Amino acid sequence: MNPEVGHLNNKVAPAAGSPEKERPWVKPTLIAVAVAYLSLVMFIPALNVFAQAFKGGAGPFFSNLTEPAFINAVKLTVLIALIVVPVNTVFGLCAAWVIARNQFRGRALLISILDVPFAVSPVVAGLMIVLLYGRNGWFGPLLEAANIKIVFAMPAMVLASAFITLPFVAREVIPVLEEAGEDQEEVARTLGANDWQIFWRVTLPNIRWGLLYGVILTNARVMGEFGAVSVVSGNIANKTQTLPLFVEEAYKQYQTQSAFSAAVLLGFLAVVTLVLKEILERKTKIKEVE
Numbered sequence: 305m306n307p308e309v310g311h312l313n314n315k316v317a318p319a320a321g322s323p324e325k326e327r328p329w330v331k332p333t334l335i336a337v338a339v340a341y342l343s344l345v346m347f348i349p350a351l352n353v354f355a356q357a358f359k360g361g362a363g364p365f366f367s368n369l370t371e372p373a374f375i376n377a378v379k380l381t382v383l384i385a386l387i388v389v390p391v392n393t394v395f396g397l398c399a400a401w402v403i404a405r406n407q408f409r410g411r412a413l414l415i416s417i418l419d420v421p422f423a424v425s426p427v428v429a430g431l432m433i434v435l436l437y438g439r440n441g442w443f444g445p446l447l448e449a450a451n452i453k454i455v456f457a458m459p460a461m462v463l464a465s466a467f468i469t470l471p472f473v474a475r476e477v478i479p480v481l482e483e484a485g486e487d488q489e490e491v492a493r494t495l496g497a498n499d500w501q502i503f504w505r506v507t508l509p510n511i512r513w514g515l516l517y518g519v520i521l522t523n524a525r526v527m528g529e530f531g532a533v534s535v536v537s538g539n540i541a542n543k544t545q546t547l548p549l550f551v552e553e554a555y556k557q558y559q560t561q562s563a564f565s566a567a568v569l570l571g572f573l574a575v576v577t578l579v580l581k582e583i584l585e586r587k588t589k590i591k592e593v594e
Contacts, residue, residue, distance in 0.1 A: 350571060357564035368565035376542045377550035377566070380458075384546065385526045388465045392522050396473025397515070403474070404481035421470050429467050430535025433460055456544060460536035468532050469522045476518035477511050484510040517584045524577040528570060 358365055368374065403415060421429065435441050437454035447454055454460050488510070492502045508515075530548040537544040539553060547566055554563035 353564055353567045353571060356560065357568045360561065364561060365565050365568075368562045369569070371562060373541050373545070373554075374550060374562065374566060377545050377547045378569075380461075380545065381527050381547040384458075384462055384465050385523055387462050388469060388526050389519060389523050392466060392469050393473050393515075393519055395470070396475075396477060396518060399474040400477035400481055404478050405486065418471050418474055421468055426464075426468055426529065426531030427535055430464050430532035433463055433467075433532075433536050437463075455536055456538035456540070458544070461533050461544065461546070464532035464536050465526045465529055468529055469525045472522045472525065473515065473518035476514045476521070480511045480514035481507075513584050517581065520577055520580050520584065524574065527573055 399414075399418060403411060403418075434455055436443055437447060437460060438444050439448060439455070441455075454463070484507075488506050489502050492506050497505070528548060529546075530552070533546055534549055534552075537546070537549065539545055539549045541550075541553065545553065547570060551563050551566045551570070554560075554566065
């Protein structure tokens with residue numbers, strides 16, 4: 305080797321164990337910055353919500369959870385989730401199957417259209433529904449003539465929630481289907497299984513963790529959606545008020561104890577979602593290792 309090159313390498317490369325290479329302060333500094341940032345934007349506000357909710361003790365907290373407006377908000381939120389989650393699960397499975405199992409012209413465009421809800425603001429999505437189905441919208445006169453109410457009623461809230469959560473199941477199932485391939489399905493078809501048997505006994509077991517992951521994300525987003533639903537619902541207490549809308553309205557009316565109590569329930573749902581998400585991610589990793 306050229307001695308001049310060797311001399312340059314020795315000069316440029318830091319020696320093993322030198323401060324330039326180890327820099328022991330870097331890792332603790334980055335951790336401290338991350339913890340401080342998360343504390344400011346997440347941990348401290350979350351603790352404040354719990355502190356405010358239980359400021360008067362457990363009695364007032366549980367009393368707030370029995371208010372008629374709160375109970376109606378919970379029922380409406382659960383009802384919307386029971387409608388939207390199955391619909392988007394079926395749609396997501398169909399879309400994922402078409403995209404993962406076929407190569408066709410316009411496939412990239414279809415994937416891009418599927419991702420539109422990720423790019424569009426929820427408020428804009430709600431406005432689009434109003435412009436389509438409102439009294440002065442494109443379909444407004446027809447709906448009014450048929451005495452069908454969409455906007456400021458349950459149907460618009462379902463449409464808004466369905467639009468916002470449209471991609472979650474499909475986006476989680478597509479990579480799982482692509483990774484699993486078609487070999488097992490072809491073997492089952494060769495052995496005489498029909499399409500329905502192939503789906504239930506071969507495809508579904510392969511994608512079950514990704515599918516459940518997408519369903520959990522869909523459910524969490526439906527229950528926590530605020531922007532799109534607030535535009536199309538009218539936020540009418542005991543009629544078109546979901547749990548997030550109840551929190552906002554109660555806080556505006558200076559019913560802070562009720563608002564924080566409802567926020568605690570939403571926070572609890574978020575924690576449950578994170579726990580289930582972690583469990584499914586570990587199950588998925590174990591499946592990939594196998």
